[in-house]
Amino acid sequence: MSLHDDLTALERSLGELVRAVGRLEKQVGGGLDIRRVRSDADHLGESLRLLKESVASSGRTAGRPATGDEGVVTISDAPYDSTLWTDAEDEGLGAKDRHAP
Secondary structure, eight states, X not given: OOHHHHHHHHHHHHHHHXXXXXXXXXXXXXXXXXXXXXXXXXXXXHHXXXXXXXXXXXXXXXXXXXXXXXXXXXXXXXXXXXXXXXXXXXXXXXXXXXXXX
């Protein structure tokens, strides 16, 4: 299935869930438990909407899956310049010329 097909299927399933919750709500009334289920279904709908917007804005298609490295920053293994740590205090120990409490 393509990404578009999966999102469409998810949207259709979520619509069925919302309709089923509505039918169940008519049968059991408006108690706390059914309101919680209704709220969860609404949150799923909002999450799906946000996901669809995210996919649309990233330009991701079925032919170009997520690589998992979007926003990843590579940090070099080379040692840091020691001058960065001049006059730095060791966490919990204080400055080098003073004694710890």
